[in-house]
Amino acid sequence: xxxxxxxxxxxxxxxxxxxxxxxxxxxxxxxxxxxxxxxxxxxxxxxxxxxxxxxxxxxxxxxxxxxxxxxxxxxxxxxxxxxxxxxxxxxxxxxxxxxxxxxxxxxxxxxxxxxxxxxxxxxxxxxxxxxxxxxxxxxxxxxxxxxxxxxxxxxxxxxxxxxxxxxxxxxxxxxxxxxxxxxxxxxxxxxxxxxxxxxxxxxxxxxxxxxxxxxxxxxxxxxxxxxxxxxxxxxxxxxxxxxxxxxxxxxxxxxxxxxxxxxxxxxxxxxxxxxxxxxxxxxxxxxxxxxxxxxxxxxxxxxxxxxxxxxxxxxxxxxxxxxxxxxxxxxxxxxxxxxxxxxxxxxxxxxxxxxxxxxxxxxxxxxxxxxxxxxxxxxxxxxxxxxxxxxxxxxxxxxxxxxxxxxxxxxxxxxxxxxxxxxxxxxxxxxxxxxxxxxxxxxxxxxxxxxxxxxxxxxxxxxxxxxxxxxxxxxxxxxxxxxxxxx
Amino acid sequence: xxxxxxxxxxxxxxxxxxxxxxxxxxxxxxxxxxxxxxxxxxxxxxxxxxxxxxxxxxxxxxxxxxxxxxxxxxxxxxxxxxxxxxxxxxxxxxxxxxxxxxxxxxxxxxxxxxxxxxxxxxxxxxxxxxxxxxxxxxxxxxxxxxxxxxxxxxxxxxxxxxxxxxxxxxxxxxxxxxxxxxxxxxxxxxxxxxxxxxxxxxxxxxxxxxxxxxxxxxxxxxxxxxxxxxxxxxxxxxxxxxxxxxxxxxxxxxxxxxxxxxxxxxxxxxxxxxxxxxxxxxxxxxxxxxxxxxxxxxxxxxxxxxxxxxxxxxxxxxxxxxxxxxxxxxxxxxxxxxxxxxxxxxxxxxxxxxxxxxxxxxxxxxxxxxxxxxxxxxxxxxxxxxxxxxxxxxxxxxxxxxxxxxxxxxxxxxxxxxxxxxxxxxxxxxxxxxxxxxxxxxxxxxxxxxxxxxxxxxxxxxxxxxxxxxxxxxxxxxxxxxxx
Numbered sequence: 023x024x025x026x027x028x029x030x031x032x033x034x035x036x037x038x039x040x041x042x043x044x045x046x047x048x049x050x051x052x053x054x055x056x057x058x059x060x061x062x063x064x065x066x067x068x069x070x071x072x073x074x075x076x077x078x079x080x081x082x083x084x085x086x087x088x089x090x091x092x093x094x095x096x097x098x099x100x101x102x103x104x105x106x107x108x109x110x111x112x113x114x115x116x117x118x119x120x121x122x123x124x125x126x127x128x129x130x131x132x133x134x135x136x137x138x139x140x141x142x143x144x145x146x147x148x149x150x151x152x153x154x155x156x157x158x159x160x161x162x163x164x165x166x167x168x169x170x171x172x173x174x175x176x177x178x179x180x181x182x183x184x185x186x187x188x189x190x191x192x193x194x195x196x197x198x199x200x201x202x203x204x205x206x207x208x209x210x211x212x213x214x215x216x217x218x219x220x221x222x223x224x225x226x227x228x229x230x231x232x233x234x235x236x237x238x239x240x241x242x243x244x245x246x247x248x249x250x251x252x253x254x255x256x257x258x259x260x261x262x263x264x265x266x267x268x269x270x271x272x273x274x275x276x277x278x279x280x281x282x283x284x285x286x287x288x289x290x291x292x293x294x295x296x297x298x299x300x301x302x303x304x305x306x307x308x309x310x311x312x313x314x315x316x317x318x319x320x321x322x323x324x325x326x327x328x329x330x331x332x333x334x335x336x337x338x339x340x341x342x343x344x345x346x347x348x349x350x351x352x353x354x355x356x357x358x359x360x361x362x363x364x365x366x367x368x369x370x371x372x373x374x375x376x377x378x379x380x381x382x383x384x385x386x387x388x389x390x391x392x393x394x395x396x397x398x399x400x401x402x403x404x405x406x407x408x409x410x411x412x413x414x415x416x417x418x419x420x421x422x423x424x425x426x427x428x429x430x431x432x433x434x435x436x437x438x439x440x441x442x443x444x445x446x447x448x449x450x451x452x453x454x455x456x457x458x459x460x461x462x463x464x465x466x467x468x469x470x471x472x473x474x475x476x477x478x479x480x481x482x483x484x485x486x487x488x489x490x491x492x493x494x495x496x497x498x499x500x501x502x503x504x505x506x507x508x509x
Numbered sequence: 510x511x512x513x514x515x516x517x518x519x520x521x522x523x524x525x526x527x528x529x530x531x532x533x534x535x536x537x538x539x540x541x542x543x544x545x546x547x548x549x550x551x552x553x554x555x556x557x558x559x560x561x562x563x564x565x566x567x568x569x570x571x572x573x574x575x576x577x578x579x580x581x582x583x584x585x586x587x588x589x590x591x592x593x594x595x596x597x598x599x600x601x602x603x604x605x606x607x608x609x610x611x612x613x614x615x616x617x618x619x620x621x622x623x624x625x626x627x628x629x630x631x632x633x634x635x636x637x638x639x640x641x642x643x644x645x646x647x648x649x650x651x652x653x654x655x656x657x658x659x660x661x662x663x664x665x666x667x668x669x670x671x672x673x674x675x676x677x678x679x680x681x682x683x684x685x686x687x688x689x690x691x692x693x694x695x696x697x698x699x700x701x702x703x704x705x706x707x708x709x710x711x712x713x714x715x716x717x718x719x720x721x722x723x724x725x726x727x728x729x730x731x732x733x734x735x736x737x738x739x740x741x742x743x744x745x746x747x748x749x750x751x752x753x754x755x756x757x758x759x760x761x762x763x764x765x766x767x768x769x770x771x772x773x774x775x776x777x778x779x780x781x782x783x784x785x786x787x788x789x790x791x792x793x794x795x796x797x798x799x800x801x802x803x804x805x806x807x808x809x810x811x812x813x814x815x816x817x818x819x820x821x822x823x824x825x826x827x828x829x830x831x832x833x834x835x836x837x838x839x840x841x842x843x844x845x846x847x848x849x850x851x852x853x854x855x856x857x858x859x860x861x862x863x864x865x866x867x868x869x870x871x872x873x874x875x876x877x878x879x880x881x882x883x884x885x886x887x888x889x890x891x892x893x894x895x896x897x898x899x900x901x902x903x904x905x906x907x908x909x910x911x912x913x914x915x916x917x918x919x920x921x922x923x924x925x926x927x928x929x930x931x932x933x934x935x936x937x938x939x940x941x942x943x944x945x946x947x948x949x950x951x952x953x954x955x956x957x958x959x960x961x962x963x964x965x966x967x968x969x970x971x972x973x974x975x976x977x978x979x980x981x982x983x984x985x986x987x988x989x990x991x992x993x
Contacts, residue, residue, distance in 0.1 A: 107555045120554065127548050129555060226555040232789035261557050262791050340789055343587050346598035347552040351655070363653075367591055390589070390784035399786060 028056045028189035029506050032246040035192060036094040039086065046086070046097030049192075050079035050141060053099050057144070057190040060509045065165045066175075066185035068104045069112055070144035075099065078141040085139065094249050094273075096139025101191035103182045104145040105152055106237065107226035108132050111142075115228045116160035117150045119348045119355045119374030129226020130261065131195060131237050131254045138253040143191055147181030150376045151345065152202055152230040154178050155444050156433075159378045164435060167209060168507040169474055173432040176206030182240050183210035187507055193241045193250050197227055199234045200333055201427070201451025204463035207240055208427035208476025211465045211503055214240045215247045215490075218483045219458035220265035222251075223258030229344040231337035232263070234455040242503045244493045247462065248272035251486060267484055275487035276494060283492055285311050286321035286420030291450055297430040303467040303475045304426050310496055311424070321416040321423065325408045326453060330445060332409070333452040335389050335402035341379075342386030348374060381441065410457040413480070422492050423480040425450050427463045431473040450478060460486050464493050465502035474502070511716040512751070514744045515724075516679050516709055517635075517671035518736075520686060521664050522696045523642060523704040524567045529661035530641050531558030531601060531791075536663075538702045542656035550661050552596035557790050560585075564663035565608070567695045568639045569796065570804050571665060572609030574693055574811060577637060579801055583608050583794040589784040593655055594644040602640035604785040608796075609637035614669070614689070615813050616681040626827045629813070632682050635668040659703070665695075671710060671721065676741040683707060683736055684835075685812070692809045692837050700732050707736050712757070713747045722747075723757040727764050727771060735766035742769060815840060823847055823855035832863040838877050842884050849888030857891045865905070869912035881915030882908075890918040897978030903927050929978040933985075936969070936977060940985045943968040944993070954990055962986055 027035065027049050038044045054072050061067055082097035102108060105115050107125040109132075114120045132142055149159035157165040157180025165180045167173040168188040175184040179196030183206035186194045196203040198216040207214025215238045222237045229235060239250035252273065257266040287308060292301065312318050350356035350370030357369030375383070389398035416423060429447055438444050454461040459480055466477040477496075481489030497503075528535055532549035549556040565583055572579050586604035613631040620627035644660040646653055667686065673679050687698045687705060698705040707730040712722035727743050730736040742764070747757055759777040764770075810818075816834045819825045825833075833840050843862055847855040866887065870880050890908065893899040899907065899922055910921050922928050943965040944951055953961035962983070969982050 105555075113554060115554065123554065125555075126553070224555075225557050228554040229790075260559060262559050263557075263789075339786060343589055343599050343784070343786070346589060346591065347554075347596065349591065349593075349598055351593050352551055352596065353553065363593055387784065390786055392782045392784070395784075395786070 025506065026052065026056075026189070028053050028192070029242075030192070031242045032094060032098050032192055032249050033243070035098060036096075039097050040091075046079040046082040046141070047076065049097065050075050050099055050143075053143070053190060053192070056188075057185075060168070060188045061190065063166060063171055063509065064168055064184050064188045064190070065163050066147055066181040066188065066190060068114055068116060068145040068147050068162055068181070071111060074111075075141055075143045082139050082141065092137070092139035093253075095135065095253055097141065098139075098192050099141040099143040100135060100250070101144045101146050101182060101185045101194035102132070102142055103148055103179050103194070103196050105148060105197055105228040106131060106195055107228075108142050112145055113228065114145065114162075115151045116148045116162055117374065117376065117379070118161045119371075121161070121355065123354055125226075127226065130223035130258045132226060134254050134256075140253070144185065146179070146185055146194060149178035149180070150379050151228065151341070152178040152197055152199055152235075153341070153378050153382055155201070155205055155447055156435075156438065157181060157184075157206070158435060159376060161376050166435075167432045167473075168509055169211060169472065170432065172434055173473065174209070174435055176209035176428070176432060178202040178206075179214075179240065180206045183207055183212055183214070186210070186212050186240050186242070188509060189506070193239060193246055195237055195250075195254070196240050197230075197235055197237050198455065199230050199337060200448045200455050203238045203240060204451050204461060204476070204478055205428045205448070207463040208465070208478075209432040209474060211474035211505065211507075212240050212242060213244055213247050213465070213503065214238065214463040215251060215486070216454065216461050217251060217255065217486060218265070218460040219455075220263055221255050221267070221460070221484060221486070223256075223261040223264045225258055225260040229340075231340040232344060233340060234333075234337055236455075244276070244462070244464070244490045244497050245273060248276050248487075248490050265484070270487055272487050272490060276490040279488050279491035281492070281495055282315040282317065283311075283421040284317040284319060284419065285492070286319050286416050286423040288321050288323045288326070288416070288423055288425060290323050290326040291425040295429050295446075295449075296426060299469045300426050300428070300430060300475050304424070304477045307466050307477050307496055307500075308424060310499065314495055319420055321420060323409070323412040323416065323453065325405060325412050326449070328405045329409055329453045329456060330449060332402040332405035333448070333456055334385070334445060335398050336406065336456070338382045338386030339390050339399050340386070342383045342390065345375075345379070345383055350374070378441065406456045409453055413453070413457045413459060417482050421482070422489060425478045425480065427451060427476040427478045431469050431471075431475050454478075454480055459483060460489055462489055462493055464497060466496075466500065467502060468505070510752070512713045512748050513716045513718075514674055514740075515671045515712050515714065515721055516673040516675075516740060518669045518673070518679060518682060519708045519710070520667045520669075520683065521706040522667065522690055522698060524564050524663040524665060525694070525696050526561055526563045526567070526663055528561055530561050530564045530639075530663035532661050534661070537658065540658055542654070542658060545658040546660075550596065550657055558601060558788075560791060560794065561663065564639060565794065565796075566804060567663070567693075568608055568637060568665045569801065570693055570808055571667075571690065571695055572612060572637055573801070573805050574689055574808050575609075575612040575614060575634060575637070577609035577612030577634065579796060580606055580608050580610070581796060582606070583639070583796060585788040585791040585793070586785045587788045588640075590781050592643070593653070594646050594660070596644065596657060596660055600640060600643065601788055601791070603638035607636040607638035610635070612637075614682055614686050615811070616678065616685045617813070618681055619677055624828045626831075630678075632672050632678075633670040635670050637665055637667045640664050640666060671712070671724075676737040676744070679709065679740050680733065680737045683733060688812045688835055692812055694809070703731070706731060709736070709740055709743070711740060711743045711747070713744060713751065723759050725757065725759070726761040728761060728774065729764050730766075732766060735764065738766065738769060739764040739771070743771060746771070809837070812837075823859070825856060825859050829856070829859040829863050832867070833859065836877075842877060846884035846887045849885045850891045851888075854888075854891045854895060857895070858887055861887050861891060861908070865908050866912075869909065873912070880912065882912050883915070883917075886911055886917045893918055893922065897980055898922070898929055899927060900929055900975065900979070903975070927976065929976050936973070936981065936985050937989070939969045939972040939977075940965065940982070940989050942972070944986070944989060951990070951993065955993075962990070
């Protein structure tokens, strides 16, 4: 049985659009209808603009009719996390601070998606300012996991993962600072790719932690991830940290690259706290690679245990400065009670930011303070260098590293009240951000309770094509993402 | 007790670039408020800075001209503080690795008289770093309005060592620094437009003491004369305070040039913790030797070096150079004119420029570029005078007409019939008549009274209607007198 269009891949839909089996307008209408149907239960969207999306779809159909189709993404609805700027659309970061903010400009990824003909569709929910791992920290509403509405979809790109899993978009973009694409992808049975730091422009991404943030695709297959990545990657003169490299055709490159590969299993990632069902799912993926003739090697990333501390120092330090611009002066929430400029700052920020954001700003302000800088920020940067060296040393012996994405599958709403407990669940994903490496979360099975699980492949800098190829060697025989939620 | 003041200056100079330091928006002064902005300047969510290379070029050039060490890498830091004129609530600046360090500024202290060169000294620099300017707050009745046009203008901060000891020295330092910046084309340094701003760190100590006293930072010295007055006022305030048994507290004070008073802004305890850290949005920029060499080649000659060269090459007196040197354009004009005029005439050219040209420009309210007098015309004028074709007493009028019309001197002289007589026969006849009609002076001259020759010159000039070349008259008279 062929699935409904809204559950199809970009690759198959672009074929269908090409041969005229479906029009972009029809596809968009089906996605809108699906969204209207399930969104009240999933809560993945902060907002969506049907009229605008239908206009984009019509424009795509017109291009196609005139033989001016822009490529594989032309006419495909792609959902955007509500931290990525789209001209004329709200940009809220799921914060009261920006509840009424409309972006007057396009992010670079938005500009590129539009240039590829994609339909920028919807503003997807997240943990406020991308700070969180469950999308419970949205100032507006929580998002629910389509595979089990009592569970969280993960975070911070929970809206992007849930919308895709629920069939409310064909692909989505998320952002990943410490696992914010990969962990929700693993919770929602989709592919989530965090590219190498610098591969995708951050211009127009509401900054959380500048040295860690990357935008990346969330898709149904690795092939789709390759297509979207190819559209959004590349040097950007508006982002000094974007890397001036040629962007390959990831889709054809990933099919050209063949194994067998040497795959590293980091000893430190399989210890205490790892859910047995997740561990066994990852172990069977390892077995699959062994069966394919890959060499499986145990590697060591000895500074893993310091990762969480280093990450929460660097990320909060950067966020304390990045979020200083939200002051009620030029835009965003402004307290009406302020009597002078200091009160304007205090009250606007007190009212505009949520608890978790405030916690991180306070922590980050503290670690940068005079007298503490060397002990915290500077030392964290040294740890960061050691963690990166750990990975680079491992890559002398292996081509990629295979790990779980998160220690557990999706947990229940409200189950993790202690912020520290949530921070600790980032253990397998943050090292990748600290080291600036590419990594992809790939569906690798379901728990006995029917919750999706994911495995993480970590690759070498700017070798996304190889990473996708290695993943594809598993995905081809384990197409878990084809199992859709019943909503 | 005798006290000695110790002064260090922090000077901010706006760099003249087309666009802002981290955004693709033009810079400018006097535009409609908030028109020189874009999402980056306004720090909208998601925007990122991208460095303007021209700003870095300018600060490296300044460093090279002032003999600074240039850092191998340009590194950016964030200076965090909340203020409404700062759109990001942090300023992108340089903290622990300024792009330039060391170096010095050569200054000239006031001479004993206007026409005497003063003592030269070198004021050592601590550092020069690059940063972005902030917007401007305009306080209206009950309202404060912000104009972000200035925000993001490239700014360099030049920090001197605490090595000056008098308001005059600080004044000379600022003047010299300003001239270097203008020479280098880095900034116009118009203090009224805020292109150059100055804060001073001032302390006093008993004369002979090595230990520095408690320093006070004096802000808002926003005109060259306020710098001298403000520092002078602060030194007096500190001496009075110490003399009456008081104590100087480390603080920042705001100087009001209109009233000549200052007020405490904040004490040391209230000082900001700027929480500096490397800006993760900007990659460090490598400054290699090839880049530095290229900028070195573009560096202008320093003002005092030019002055020394003018002494040497053109034998100019101090008084002329002291007018020319502050204005690089005028120096270039002079060199062009002197070149056309030829050997031995530079001083005359210089005199015409600093006296007559500047006077005419002043009368006409013209800039040098607007003046109609071309340097080769001044050269020609000097030549004509020197060769005896034009008498210097007539030259002033010729120059006024040159300035009014833009014509070269020759046609003016021709048209007005001012050409000195050169017919030897005629001149000889006038001379002979003059000698013959004044027997007494002839006798005096013969008796050895050389000055008696002057008595013949009047009648000759009268006969020539003022157009005889005095040199030639003198020669002719002597030749004839020798024969008698």
